[in-house]
Amino acid sequence: MKILFILTVFVLAVSFNPLFAQDKTANNETPLRIIAFGAHPDDAELKAGGMAAIWAAQGHKVKFVAMTNGDIGHFESSGGALANRRLEEVRECARIFGIETEVLDIHDGELEPTLENRKKVARLIRDWQADIVLFHRPYDYHPDHRYVGVLVQDASVIVAAPFFTPNTTPTKRNPVFLYYSDNFLKPYAFEPTLVVGIDEVADKKWGCITAMPSQFGDLHSWQASTLPDVPKDDLGRKGYLLNIVKQRNESIAVKYRNRLIELYGNEKGSRIQYAEAFEICQYGRQPTMGELKKLFLLNVQTKNKPEKVIPWQDGSLLLSAELGKGIGPKIAYMPEESAFGWFTAADKVEWEVQVTDPGTYAIYLDWSVSDDEAGKPFILETKGQQLRGIVGPTGSWQSYKTIKIGNIILKAGTQKLVFKPASKFKTIGDKGALLDLRGIKLVPVN
Numbered sequence: 001m002k003i004l005f006i007l008t009v010f011v012l013a014v015s016f017n018p019l020f021a022q023d024k025t026a027n028n029e030t031p032l033r034i035i036a037f038g039a040h041p042d043d044a045e046l047k048a049g050g051m052a053a054i055w056a057a058q059g060h061k062v063k064f065v066a067m068t069n070g071d072i073g074h075f076e077s078s079g080g081a082l083a084n085r086r087l088e089e090v091r092e093c094a095r096i097f098g099i100e101t102e103v104l105d106i107h108d109g110e111l112e113p114t115l116e117n118r119k120k121v122a123r124l125i126r127d128w129q130a131d132i133v134l135f136h137r138p139y140d141y142h143p144d145h146r147y148v149g150v151l152v153q154d155a156s157v158i159v160a161a162p163f164f165t166p167n168t169t170p171t172k173r174n175p176v177f178l179y180y181s182d183n184f185l186k187p188y189a190f191e192p193t194l195v196v197g198i199d200e201v202a203d204k205k206w207g208c209i210t211a212m213p214s215q216f217g218d219l220h221s222w223q224a225s226t227l228p229d230v231p232k233d234d235l236g237r238k239g240y241l242l243n244i245v246k247q248r249n250e251s252i253a254v255k256y257r258n259r260l261i262e263l264y265g266n267e268k269g270s271r272i273q274y275a276e277a278f279e280i281c282q283y284g285r286q287p288t289m290g291e292l293k294k295l296f297l298l299n300v301q302t303k304n305k306p307e308k309v310i311p312w313q314d315g316s317l318l319l320s321a322e323l324g325k326g327i328g329p330k331i332a333y334m335p336e337e338s339a340f341g342w343f344t345a346a347d348k349v350e351w352e353v354q355v356t357d358p359g360t361y362a363i364y365l366d367w368s369v370s371d372d373e374a375g376k377p378f379i380l381e382t383k384g385q386q387l388r389g390i391v392g393p394t395g396s397w398q399s400y401k402t403i404k405i406g407n408i409i410l411k412a413g414t415q416k417l418v419f420k421p422a423s424k425f426k427t428i429g430d431k432g433a434l435l436d437l438r439g440i441k442l443v444p445v446n
């Protein structure tokens, strides 16, 4: 009787808290719990497979969910047979990444932003007790992608509400929601909050792509049927399609090189070949950049090491805060943000730049400022030229923006560029600052 009682208590204890009666991470921390929604059985794999493998390798818990079963995305087969094949394919990816996966039984091309589906999404987030939720932006090309965006956004506010889908446990606090990268420009372009280098796990990602022939291998797979110049022979075609996925991850690293350098430091950031990118959603919890970096295991503390800026492969010059020289009474480099903060009109930052392609450069400013501190004038100066502007609002000190502020002409050789305030301003207590500057990007015009 006593044994039975102990046994019952033990079983109850285990079954009561199935999610948390588990192991620790490599660093002996409580694992993070990440859930990533894709419209089809390959979307989360394509957009976040590398990051998932990085989390999983350190003992964090990741789950991919395909909101539809992918039963029409092929030019030869369809229906239950194709859906089952795709389920097996993402299961193999999950095995490679070390994560869990689930495919909902909704027809491909038929996902709708209904209350029923909102509840499904909320239950999945709650059951997983997610800290981080990844998903498509609601501006993506495919209706299923867009509705995943809408459904997750609509679920974001209610996952912590005790009486919504009350048969599931609310999340302890609101998770952090982030979008996958895409190239759609309307109504506005993707703006990366985090860009993650995936070189160390790239082979796992390519292994997953190879494990999905219904998407990236068959003669009549979607990709082979819709992309130009796809080879007809099996081996050639598979290599060609895999290469396209590699190129997409490579182009993310190239496009957001400045963010990689800001996040990883110049040395590592400039060498990363493959990347994935994520943008914070304005719904859900809004962590500081320091906390966000921890959530994505970016434990790099950059150091300010003034050094000559040399052109990147595409000719652009990345004047990161890390490489700039702070001059003035209160200029401060912030390692967590990889940015300079300004507090007096006498503060400035100077970069030494190696110009090999003389000519016109478009100037992009990467900065943040709170709305009440915005509006002060600045100058970007190089020999014989001044580019003047006003520091526009970005919403908060935590949210950075990158915007083109004008052009300058650079001569060949070593130049100095200086960024500084254009007028005096008063600092009272912690009030009165110009901006936080992460960097300035110079892109050759033609």
Ligand SMILES: [Zn+2]
Pocket (backbone or CB within 6 Å): 039, 040, 043, 142, 145
């Ligand atoms: Zn898709």
